[in-house]
Each structure stands twice: as C-alpha cells, then as structure tokens.
Amino acid sequence: MFITTAELITSISILGTAAFAFSAVLAASEKNTDIFTVAVLGVITAVGGGSTRDVLLNTTVFWSEEMYYIWIAITSSLIGFLSVSLLKKNLVYTVNLYVDAIAISMFAIQGTDKAWSLGFGLPLGPIMLGIITAVGGGVIRDILLQRPTLLLSKELYAIPVALGCTLHALGLTFAPQYSDISAIVSALLVFYLRHLSISKQVQVPRWALISTGKS
Amino acid sequence: MFITTAELITSISILGTAAFAFSAVLAASEKNTDIFTVAVLGVITAVGGGSTRDVLLNTTVFWSEEMYYIWIAITSSLIGFLSVSLLKKNLVYTVNLYVDAIAISMFAIQGTDKAWSLGFGLPLGPIMLGIITAVGGGVIRDILLQRPTLLLSKELYAIPVALGCTLHALGLTFAPQYSDISAIVSALLVFYLRHLSISKQVQVPRWALISTGKS
Amino acid sequence: MFITTAELITSISILGTAAFAFSAVLAASEKNTDIFTVAVLGVITAVGGGSTRDVLLNTTVFWSEEMYYIWIAITSSLIGFLSVSLLKKNLVYTVNLYVDAIAISMFAIQGTDKAWSLGFGLPLGPIMLGIITAVGGGVIRDILLQRPTLLLSKELYAIPVALGCTLHALGLTFAPQYSDISAIVSALLVFYLRHLSISKQVQVPRWALISTGKS
Numbered sequence: 178m179f180i181t182t183a184e185l186i187t188s189i190s191i192l193g194t195a196a197f198a199f200s201a202v203l204a205a206s207e208k209n210t211d212i213f214t215v216a217v218l219g220v221i222t223a224v225g226g227g228s229t230r231d232v233l234l235n236t237t238v239f240w241s242e243e244m245y246y247i248w249i250a251i252t253s254s255l256i257g258f259l260s261v262s263l264l265k266k267n268l269v270y271t272v273n274l275y276v277d278a279i280a281i282s283m284f285a286i287q288g289t290d291k292a293w294s295l296g297f298g299l300p301l302g303p304i305m306l307g308i309i310t311a312v313g314g315g316v317i318r319d320i321l322l323q324r325p326t327l328l329l330s331k332e333l334y335a336i337p338v339a340l341g342c343t344l345h346a347l348g349l350t351f352a353p354q355y356s357d358i359s360a361i362v363s364a365l366l367v368f369y370l371r372h373l374s375i376s377k378q379v380q381v382p383r384w385a386l387i388s389t390g391k392s
Numbered sequence: 393m394f395i396t397t398a399e400l401i402t403s404i405s406i407l408g409t410a411a412f413a414f415s416a417v418l419a420a421s422e423k424n425t426d427i428f429t430v431a432v433l434g435v436i437t438a439v440g441g442g443s444t445r446d447v448l449l450n451t452t453v454f455w456s457e458e459m460y461y462i463w464i465a466i467t468s469s470l471i472g473f474l475s476v477s478l479l480k481k482n483l484v485y486t487v488n489l490y491v492d493a494i495a496i497s498m499f500a501i502q503g504t505d506k507a508w509s510l511g512f513g514l515p516l517g518p519i520m521l522g523i524i525t526a527v528g529g530g531v532i533r534d535i536l537l538q539r540p541t542l543l544l545s546k547e548l549y550a551i552p553v554a555l556g557c558t559l560h561a562l563g564l565t566f567a568p569q570y571s572d573i574s575a576i577v578s579a580l581l582v583f584y585l586r587h588l589s590i591s592k593q594v595q596v597p598r599w600a601l602i603s604t605g606k607s
Numbered sequence: 608m609f610i611t612t613a614e615l616i617t618s619i620s621i622l623g624t625a626a627f628a629f630s631a632v633l634a635a636s637e638k639n640t641d642i643f644t645v646a647v648l649g650v651i652t653a654v655g656g657g658s659t660r661d662v663l664l665n666t667t668v669f670w671s672e673e674m675y676y677i678w679i680a681i682t683s684s685l686i687g688f689l690s691v692s693l694l695k696k697n698l699v700y701t702v703n704l705y706v707d708a709i710a711i712s713m714f715a716i717q718g719t720d721k722a723w724s725l726g727f728g729l730p731l732g733p734i735m736l737g738i739i740t741a742v743g744g745g746v747i748r749d750i751l752l753q754r755p756t757l758l759l760s761k762e763l764y765a766i767p768v769a770l771g772c773t774l775h776a777l778g779l780t781f782a783p784q785y786s787d788i789s790a791i792v793s794a795l796l797v798f799y800l801r802h803l804s805i806s807k808q809v810q811v812p813r814w815a816l817i818s819t820g821k822s
Contacts, residue, residue, distance in 0.1 A: 202817075205817060206817050208759055209761060209816065209817065210758075210759060210816075210817050211761075211765075211766075211811040211815045211816050211817065212811075212815040212816075212817070213765045213766045213769060213811075213815070214758055214759070214764075214765050215817060217738070217758065217765050217769075218758070220735070228663065232447055232662055232663070232665075233443065233447070233453050233456075235447075235450070235451070235452055235453070235665070236665070237665055238663050238665070240728065241663075241727050241728035241732055242728070244728050244731055244732070247728075247731055247735070248731075258817060261817060262817075297456050298455065298456040298457070298459050298462075301459055301462055301463075302456055302459070305435070305462070308432070316536070320535060320536075320750060321746070321750075321756055321758060321759075322759070323755060323756075323759070325538060326536055326538075328425075328429050328432065328433070328536060329423055329425060329429070329536075329537070329538070331424060331426075334429075335426075335428045335429050335432050336426075336428045339428060339432075381426040381427075381428075385426045385427040385428070386424065386425075386426050386427075387417070387420060387421050387424065387425050387426065387427070387430060387473060387476060387477075447662055448658065448662070448668050448671075450662075450665070450666070450667055450668070512671050513670065513671040513672070513674050513677075516674055516677055516678075517671055517674070520650070520677070523647070531751065535750060535751075540753060541751055541753075543640075543644050543647065543648070543751060544638055544640060544644070544751075544752070544753070546639060546641075549644075550641075550643045550644050550647050551641075551643045554643060554647075596641040596642075596643075600641045600642040600643070601639065601640075601641050601642075602632075602635060602636050602639065602640050602641065602642070602645060602688060602691060602692075
C-alpha cells in the first residue's frame with residue numbers, strides 16, 4: 178500500500194466528517210434555520226457519534242486534540258449552506274441519502290477500529306461502538322430537528338452498518354496484517370448495501386419485520 | 393442469606409436487563425421496525441441508563457467488562473421479536489407496563505448501590521444516579537421511538553423510583569449490614585407503587601399536579 | 608474588584624442554575640406534569656449542560672462535589688411549581704424567555720471559562736463547550752418535553768451565545784488579567800442580544816437564513 182493504515186483511517190474520517198456536516202445542512206434545509214444553527218448542527222452531527230464513542234471508551238474526545246475536524250465540519254456546513262439553494266428539492270433528498278451513506282460507511286469502520294485498538298470489550302464492543310460512531314451523529318441530528326430517526330425507516334440502515342462493523346471485526350481477528358484491506362472492503366460493503374436500499378428500494382425482508390397481533 | 397449481596401445485585405440487574413430489552417421490543421412493535429432495529433433498540437434501552445450512570449461516574453461502562461449483559465439484551469430482544477405477534481394488542485400494553493416496572497425496580501436499586509459504593513456525592517448523588525439508571529434507558533427508548541416519555545404521563549413514575557432509591561439510601565446509611573434486605577425491600581416498594589398506578593389507576597394527587605393560570 | 612473571579616464565576620453559575628431550573632418548570636407547565644417530574648426536569652435542565660461539558664472534558668461532573676447545585680435546582684423548581692399558577696399565561700411565556708436568557712448568559716461564560724482553564728482544545732474548544740454548557744440543558748429539557756428546541760426557532764439564540772463565548776475567549780487570550788471584566792461583559796452581551804431578540808423581535812437577517820430551491 179502507498180499509504181499507512183493510520184493515514185487511511187484519518188483520510189476516511191475527514192471525508193466522513195465533511196459528509197456528515199453536509200448532511201446536517203440538507204436535513205436542516207427542511208426547517209427554516211439560519212447559518213449559525215446550521216453550523217452548530219453540522220458540527221454536532223459530524224462529531225456526535227465519535228464523541229459518544231469516546232465518552233463510552235472513557236477516553237479524550239478525539240476532536241479536542243484534532244481541532245481540524247471541527248474546522249472541516251464548519252467549512253462543510255457553510256459550503257452546504259451556500260449550495261443548498263442551487264440543488265433541486267428531490268435531488269437534495271437523494272444527495273442527502275448518499276452523503277449520509279458515505280459518512281456512515283467511513284465512521285462505522287473507523288469507530289470499530291478505534292475501539293478494537295483500545296481492547297474495548299472484544300469482540301462485540303468494537304462492533305457496537307462502530308455502530309454508535311456511524312449512527313450516533315445522525316440520530317442526534319434527527320432528534321434535534323424533530324425528524325423520525327433513520328432507525329425507524331423501512332430502509333436498510335442498521336443492518337448494513339452492523340454487517341460492515343462485523344466484517345471488519347472478523348478481519349481484525351483473523352487477518353490483522355491486512356487491516357487496511359479489511360477497512361476498505363468493510364466500508365464498501367456498508368456503502369453498497371445502503372446504495373441497494375436507496376436506488377433499488379431493497380427493503381428489510383418480510384420475515385425480519387416485526388409482526389403484531391393486528392392481522 | 394443464601395446468596396451474597398453482590399450475587400443478588402448481579403441477578404437483579406440481569407433480570408432488569410432482559411426486562412428492559414423486552415420492553416423496547418413491545419414499544420417498537422407500535423412502529424414498523426425490523427429485527428435488527430429491535431435488537432439495537434433493545435440493547436440501548438437495556439444498557440442506556442446504566443451507561444449514562446457510568447459516564448457520569450466517570451468510570452468504565454459496566455458492559456465493556458461484562459459483555460453478557462449485551463448478549464442477554466440481544467437474546468431478550470429476539471425472544472420478544474418472535475413472541476410479540478402471539479400477544480394481543482391490549483395485553484401487549486399491560487405486559488409492557490409491568491415488564492418496564494420490573495426493570496425500573498431492579499435498576500433503581502442497583503444504580504443507587506453502585507454510586508454509593510463509589511462514594512459519589514453522598515447522600516443525594518446515589519439517589520440521582522439510581523433514578524437515572526432506572527429511567528434513563530426508557531427515556532432514551534421513547535426519544536428514539538418519538539413517543540412521549542413516561543416522565544410526562546400522569547401515572548406514578550418518577551415518584552416510585554425516587555422513593556425506592558431514597559429508601560435504599562436510608563438503608564445503606566443506617567443499616568449497612570442489612571444492605572441486601574434494603575435492596576429487596578426498596579425494589580419491591582418501587583414495583584408495588586408502579587403496580588398500584590397501573591392496576592388501580594392510582595395517580596399523582598391533585599395538589600401535586602402543576603396548576604397554570606388557566607382556570 | 609471586591610470579589611475574586613472564582614467567586615464571581617460561582618455566583619454566576621448559582622444564579623444560572625436557579626434560572627434554568629425555574630425555566631424548566633415554566634416549560635413543563637404547558638404539559639400536565641406533577642411536582643416530582645418538575646423537580647426531575649428542573650435538575651436535568653439546570654445541570655444537563657454542565658454535565659455534558661464535564662463528560663466531554665472527561666472530568667468529574669461538577670455537582671458530585673458541589674451538591675448545593677442540586678439543592679438550588681430542586682428549591683428553584685419547587686418555588687416555580689408553587690408560583691407558576693400566580694403568573695398569567697402570556698406573562699409566563701415572556702418570563703420563561705428572560706429567565707432562560709439569564710441562564711444561558713451565565714452558563715456560556717462559565718463553560719468557556721472552565722474548558723479554558725483545563726486547556727481543552729484551545730482556542731475553539733472552550734467556545735464550543737461554552738455553547739454546550741449554555742444550550743445543552745435547555746435542549747435536553749425541550750427534547751424530554753417534546754417541544755421544538757430553541758435551536759430551531761427564528762429568534763437569535765445560537766448566535767448570541769456563540770458571540771459571547773467568542774468574546775470571552777478573546778478576552779482570556781489577549782487580556783487574561785481582566786478575565787472577570789471579560790466574563791461580565793461577555794455575559795451581558797449574550798443577554799443584551801437575547802433581549803433584542805425577545806423584545807424587539809430582532810431576527811436573524813435574511814441573508815443568514817437557509818434558502819431552499821423552492822421559490
């Protein structure tokens with residue numbers, strides 16, 4: 178490989194940060210918010226999942242020592258603020274879903290990786306913290322904007338993230354020397370499953386839906 | 393006693409974990425969710441209150457070293473998923489309330505106990521963390537499912553938990569040698585008051601309701 | 608000065624605690640809650656922002672060592688509970704906004720100050736934690752009460768807090784020997800801007816509002 182795993186993980190999480198902040202602007206554009214609220218929401222969305230992960234790991238929150246994550250989130254929010262009016266309404270919706278998909282792919286793997294390197298509750302702990310890193314920021318964003326969280330949608334959302342984190346945990350267990358390949362493949366798996374859900378309306382199979390005694 | 397206090401507390405919190413995860417499935421069955429979301433919600437509900445407590449205690453989150461709590465929550469969620477269709481709609485509602493009552497009784501006492509043993513802000517701190525341990529997971533569940541939190545219901549909810557935690561704090565202060573009896577009696581008090589509220593519609597007395605200048 | 612900066616900061620945060628707890632009662636009076644729920648909400652609102660700050664700082668939560676904050680919050684909640692019926696409906700609304708304004712002015716500066724003294728991610732970190740300290744408790748209150756958070760209102764809310772925290776951060780950077788004056792001026796700035804927003808309906812300027820492709 179031309180870059181180290183650490184560099185790859187850093188690049189991945191920078192791209193994820195920008196994508197998540199951008200997604201917050203798109204989500205906030207449904208409400209009448211202003212440029213400052215957008216920046217606040219962008220930062221919370223971008224670093225909310227990772228902050229929750231770090232709080233649960235009882236470690237220093239990552240952005241206090243790597244402040245460029247905050248600047249990236251603010252910059253991405255402002256670019257989103259300026260460009261959102263140029264996007265068509267239904268296009269905004271689709272772009273939002275894909276940008277969110279990129280972000281959760283990145284953060285799922287990066288969160289699993291960090292918890293693994295700290296030996297947090299192996300092997301289930303890193304998978305859980307990977308999910309929290311990926312989904313946490315978006316869930317906080319949805320709660321603050323009073324939208325139904327994506328957890329409740331019929332789309333494949335929790336499943337792709339959980340599968341990707343599990344795959345990366347398997348990779349780290351059985352082939353730690355190929356951890357960077359495991360990271361890339363796992364992130365691509367998350368993104369591909371989200372893509373199937375968004376573009377082909379692949380939904381959760383019927384047997385996996387909760388059935389109440391209604392019918 | 394035939395079992396130690398530590399064993400009793402562990403048994404109590406295992407039962408509470410299973411009950412809380414089950415309650416999340418019942419709550420989620422009102423929405424069209426899937427098996428994976430149910431498991432995620434079950435785990436968050438089951439360990440959300442205790443995790444919040446441990447984060448405030450600035451200590452290691454309990455489940456990172458006792459991963460069986462997560463497995464219990466997942467198993468209980470899956471059993472709930474499979475059995476919820478067998479339950480009638482109004483039965484689900486009542487069962488949900490009672491299962492929730494068992495869980496909050498268990499967690500209130502266990503949370504008070506843990507904060508007390510760490511000497512956290514005695515004597516009020518353990519009572520507060522007991523309430524957070526008991527109510528936190530359910531409140532997070534309700535927020536994620538966009539339901540009104542049980543804090544807002546007219547039923548006795550905050551009061552039983554607060555009384556039980558206070559009783560246990562009194563027990564730990566004045567009769568520490570009988571801490572296991574204090575734990576059992578306090579948990580039973582919480583459950584009994586919740587039972588009165590559920591079965592007899594015992595509500596908060598009128599003088600305790602907030603009165604606005606409307607009438 | 609007749610009092611030290613530490614004494615000033617303590618006085619400020621005690622007043623802020625009482626104000627925030629009172630605001631929770633006023634907000635809760637829109638829902639039919641009871642005296643215990645009001646006290647729980649009052650405490651959560653009063654110490655929620657500061658607790659979030661301390662959790663992110665990975666330090667001991669402030670109230671575990673200074674339990675009088677909890678007693679102040681409970682007392683203020685009970686006073687609010689007893690007095691809310693004496694207030695007229697539209698008066699409650701205005702008082703709520705001003706009480707909230709006092710609280711966020713106090714907490715913004717106190718949060719910035721604490722993060723600064725711990726050297727947390729200077730210079731942006733203290734500004735962020737100041738905002739979280741100020742806005743966190745109220746946001747948690749609004750989420751628990753299922754109200755739209757003030758973040759989403761068209762009023763100036765995030766902006767005054769952010770400007771005040773930034774001013775105090777500038778003061779601490781360039782004139783640390785006048786940190787108490789910086790604290791007072793910055794808190795007054797936050798309050799004055801909130802006052803303009805409340806009394807004169809000064810809103811976010813049009814260019815700062817998010818514009819979607821609708822019109």
